[in-house]
Amino acid sequence: MPIRIPRRFTRLYIVALSLVAFLTILGQILVQNTLKAGLNDSWLVNYAGRQRFQSQLIAKTALLLTQRPDLAHPEIHLLEFKKVLADWELHHHQLKTGDLADIQAKTRNSSTLQKMFDDIEPHFQAIRSNSHLVLTSLEKRTPLPNTDSVLKNIFDNELVFLRKMDRIVFQYDKEAKEKVTNLRNIEMLLMALTLFVLFLEGLFIFRPAVAKLRESILQLIEAREKTAQTNKELNEAYQQLRITQAQLLEATQNRHRQELKEHKIHAAALVQGQENERKRLSKELHDGVGQMLTGLKMMTESLVDIADLKENERQNILSLRDLVGQTIQEVRHISNNLMPPVLHDFGISMALKQLTDASARNTNASLSFSSNVQDQRFDPNVEIGLYRIAQEALHNALKHANADQITLSLTSKPQKIVLQVKDNGRGFKISKKKNPTQAPQHGLHNLQERAHLLDGTLKINSIIGEGTEILVQIPQ
16 A cells, blocks of 8 residues: 555656646647747738739729820839739739748638639739730730720729728638637637646645655654664664773773783793893803813913923823813803803993904904993893893894994983994895894894883894894883
8 A cells, every 4th residue: 555655646646747738738839830820811911911002003003004105214114013913913823822932831711711712803814814915015015905995994893803802801810810719719728727637636636645745754753753762872872882892992902911011021031031041151151160171271281391292292282271271261252142241340331342342353344333321320131131132133243144344332312222233234125014024033033022121112224235224222
């Protein structure tokens, strides 16, 4: 049922509009045809009236040309007479047959008009034949026999022609008025039908449609109110969901921060353990193995004069002395790398200076160090972390980058400590992934971890073939 009602209204509406359109088009067709017929009727009335005037002009001109030989410019009058006669004959034929060649139209005379034209035809022919006799004699310049009789026939028939032509003109006018009256009646009828159709549309289509529309509007208003209530409830639920989501996000972030904090604590503890172990090993190497090796060296130096020994024995003792000395130096080097005493005693600036000098002695590369830190001391963990980062960066530049120029600088600023290690090595491609290098074997990941444990940042700039720059910033 909800589907049939709109379809029924649609069909009725289409039928009603089609009927109104048909009546409107029909009225326009009738109006256009009547206007066209009115134009034809105007032409007919006009030329029927002209026929009267031209018949009088023909009779007058024939009289002048035959009775006034002394007439001035007879050629002009003759030419005018011939032209008017031809025009009079042509339009009489058009009026009689309805073939209006002048306006390229056709009309149909009523039976009354046809009888009138049949009645006037003898008088037209009499005037026509006698006028042609006058025209022929004048053109041939020959005397016209029975001139008085010819002129009498023209004038006698001309009077009757005028009277009967008046009747034809009045009949044309009467019939034109009857056409207008008929058109007015038809238009009134079409208007009445159109109004009746519109009344039926309003009664059987628009009134039910308005009622249905009112019902639909009420339903829409009710649905809108329900939708507004539902939207309000959804908005409240959405706000509650956002609050819950925010709480969940905050809890997740807190848990993540706690995990990061725990991870940082574990990593820091691990690094601290490593540093403690390095310190312990350094001390044991220095105090234990180092002392024993020093005693061994003293024992080798206290041997008897080796000049009296055989050559091979003397060479063995000298080799033993050198080996013991090299072993002592290596133990000292390892001990210093594990935990340089200068870092604990004099701070990060002197430790990095010593690291640069030691690295320069063991390689052919050119190393330089600059710092604005004098006797300033920092947190021990910060100093150890910066030292390890510099140590690893120098190792990577010398071993993996094949650099021959390395600069190391330490700068103390109001809010941070900046460590920069720059080389002219072969460089490498920076990855867009979280790990910024495609060469993890270089130990750059360890550098990042150490900087992160100190709440700092590590930035790596590298261009293949031009070198690498490592920039570390630690807050203080």
